[in-house]
Amino acid sequence: MHIGIVGSGVVGMQTAWHLRLRGHRVTIFDPDPGNGATRAAAGMLAPISEVQFGQQGLYPLMLAARREYPQLIAQLERVTDRPHGYLENGTLLVAADRADSARAADHARVQTEYGMETRSLSASRLLDMEPGLNPRLAGGFEAPTDQQVDPRLLLEALRAALVHDLDPTGFAHAGPSAAWIMESVSRIDPVGDRTAGYDVTAGDSGPHRVDRVLVACGVNYGRIGGVLDRLPLDLRPVYGDILRLKLREGQLAPGEKHVVNATIRATVLGRQVYLVPRADGGLVIGASVREDNLPGVNAGCVQELLEDAVTVVPGVRDMELVEAMARARPGTPDDIPYVGPVPGAPGVVVSTGYSRHGILLAPLGARLGADLLTGASLSNADARLLETMDPGRFGAHTDMAQARLTGGIPA
Template sequence: MNSFRFDHVIVGAGIIGLSTAFELLTRDVPAASIAVIDPAPVSGATRAAGGMLAPVAEIQYKQEPLYPLMVESGALFPEMLRRLSGYTSQETGYRTESTFVVAADRADATHLMELTDHQHDHSLHVQRLPLRHARAAEPALNPQLAGVVHIPGDHQINPSMYSATLLQVLRQTGVSLIDDTVTHLDCTFDEEGAVRHCHRVESDSAYFEVGASVYMCNGLGTSSVTGWYPAKELSPLKLRPVRGDMIRLRVAEGQEPPVGRVIRAFVEDRPVYIIPRTDSTIAIGATSREDMRTAPAVDGVFALLRDAIRIVPALEECEIIEITTGDRPGTPDDLPYLGLAGDNLVISTGYFRHGILLSALGAHAGADLGITGKTDFHISACDPYRHCDQRRKDLP
C-alpha cells in the first residue's frame, strides 16, 4: 500500500471537515501539511441541508445546553465568510434577510407564542409582528395566518454553494483532497484502555502517517472507523441516521420568487420551512424520520408541499427540480460529539440538524484542539465519551 505523511489528517469532506480544513489553513498551517480524506465529498447530510443560520428559530425544548453553542456559532459566521472571501470571489449563497416564523391556525399560534416566550426566557431576540406588517414585507403570505414572529438575526447560506466554495479554496491553496475511505486508526492506549495517541490513519488503499492531529469529521461513518477504542468494545459514539426530505423548486422564467426571506411555519403542529436562494431556487424542508426508507418518502414530500403551499399559495406556480433525502448524524441527546479522544485525536461529528450552523464553531474548536490541545469554547456538554463508561478526566 502507498504511504504518505501529513501533519493534519481530516477524515470526512462534509461541511464540518471542509470548514475545519479551512480554519487550519487560515491559522497559517501550511496547505501541503493538510489532507482531507473522503470518497465522495459533500455527498451526505451537507447536500440535503437547509443551510439556515438560525440559532434562535432552531431551538427546541430540553436542548438548553445547545442554545449557547448555536448562538456563538452564528456569531462566528460573518467573520469566517469574510476570511473565505479573501481567497475567492465565488458565491456562497449567504443572505442576511431576517426570518419570519408563522402559525397556520390558532393552535399553531399558541405553540408559536409559547416558543417565543421560551426564547425570551433565554434572552434570544424575537419580535411578535402583526400579520398586516408581515404581509406588507411578504405579500405572498396567506392572509389567513394566525400569528407571526420576526427574528432579525436568523439568516441563511446555500450549503451546495458554500461547500463548493470551500472545496475550491482548499484545492487552489494546495490542500490534499484524497478520494478514499478511512477504515482504521493506528493508536496507542494507556493502562486503562483509553486511547492516548493516534500515529497513523489507514484507508482502503493507503497509510497516512500523522505528524500532528487527526480530525474525525465523517458523520455517521465515524462509528465504523476502528482502532481508536479497544477492539472488543463498541464505539463510544452512539450515532444514528435521522432522515430528512428536501424539495427544491425553481421559479418559472420571467417570474419573481414569491418570498424574499426564510419563512418558517407550524402547520397543525408540523414544522415546515421555505428558503429562497440567491439562484432563484427555493428549498422546502424538512421532514425528520427514523425508518427504513432511504429515498424520499411519499408522505413526507406530500406533507411538505401541502403545508408550504398553505403558507405561501404562490408556490403552486413553481417547478419541482429535485427531491432529495439526507441522513443526519443524530446522537441520543441531539448534541454533537466535539472534543478530544486522545492527545491528538479530535472527534467532531453528530451535528444532527445543525451541521451548517454549528460548522463555524466546530471548525474553530476543532482547530484549537488539534493545534494546542485546548479550546476556550465551552464544549464540555459535547464530550465524545458522555454516552459510554470510557472517560478521560485529563482531557478538556
C-alpha cells in the same frame, strides 16, 4: 503538523480551513466529498427559530456559532470569488391557525427568556412584509438575525480556499494547499509508541501516515475501526427529506423578486415546514424528520411538505420542482454534537453528531476541534462549550478533563 481529516462535509472542510490558516498541512479523506448530510441541508443559520423545548444545552452553542459565520465568510471572500450563498434575509415564524399560533407564542416565550430577539407580528403586518404569504395565516414572529448560507456553494468556496495559493500579506502563517484522497477510511491505528502519529487506512491506497487525525465522517463514525473502538458513540441516522424548486419563467409580477424574501418557518396543523428563498430564484422546502431506515425519499413526506408549503405560500404551486433528496443527519440523544479527544489516542479528535444543526454549528465545532488538535489554550468560555459537547457525556470515558487541564490534547 500533517493532519488527516476523515470526511469532507461542512465540519471536516471548515476544520481543515482552520488548520491550514494555522500553518498545518491537511490531507482530506472522503470517497464522495460533500455528498453527505451537508448536500441536503437548507443552510439555515437560525439559533432563534431552531429553539426546541428542553434543549437548553444547545442554545449557547447555536448562539456562539452564529456569531462566527461573518468572519468565515469574510475570510473566504478574501481568498476566492466563488459564491457562498450567505444571505442576511432574516426569518419569519408564522402560524396557520389559532392553535398553531398558541404553539408559536410558547416558543417565543422560551426564546425571549434566553435573551433572543423576536418580535410579534399581526397577520396584516406579516402580509405587508411578505405579500406572497397566504392572507389567512393567523400571525407570527420575526427573528431578524436568523440568516442562511447555501451549504453546497459554501463547500465549493471552502474547497477553493483550501487549494488556492494564499496571499502572504493576509495569511502569513498559512500551511500548504490541502490534498484529497477519494477513498473511504476503514481504520486509524497508532504508529509504534503512539507519539509517532497514525496510519490511516483508506480504500486500497493506505496506509497514510499523519501526525494527527480529525474524524468528521458524520453518521458513518461507527464504521471505522482501530483507535475509534475506544470511543463508541450513540449516533443514529435521522433521515430528512427536502425539496428544491425554482421560479418559472414569467411567474413573478413586475417588481417582485421572489415568492417570499425572508426565510419562512411555519407551523401548519402542528407540523413544521420551512421555505428558504435563494438569491438566484431557488426555493428550498424542508424537512421531514424520520427514523424509519429508508435512505431514499419518502413519498408521504414529499406530499406533506408540498401541501404545507402551499398552505403558507400559495405561489409555490406554480414553481418548478427540481429535486427531492433525502439524507441522514448524524443524530445524538440530545441533538448536541460530539467534539473531543479519543481516549488513549493522543492526537485523534472526534467531531461528529451535529444532528439538525451542523451547518450552523460548524464554525464553532471546527475552531474548537482545531484547538484540540493543535494543543491551543482554551478560554474558560470555550472550555465550557467543549464540556457540553464532551463525547463521553453518556458514559464513555474521554480525555476531555485532561484536555481542559493542559489546554488542548496532550502532545
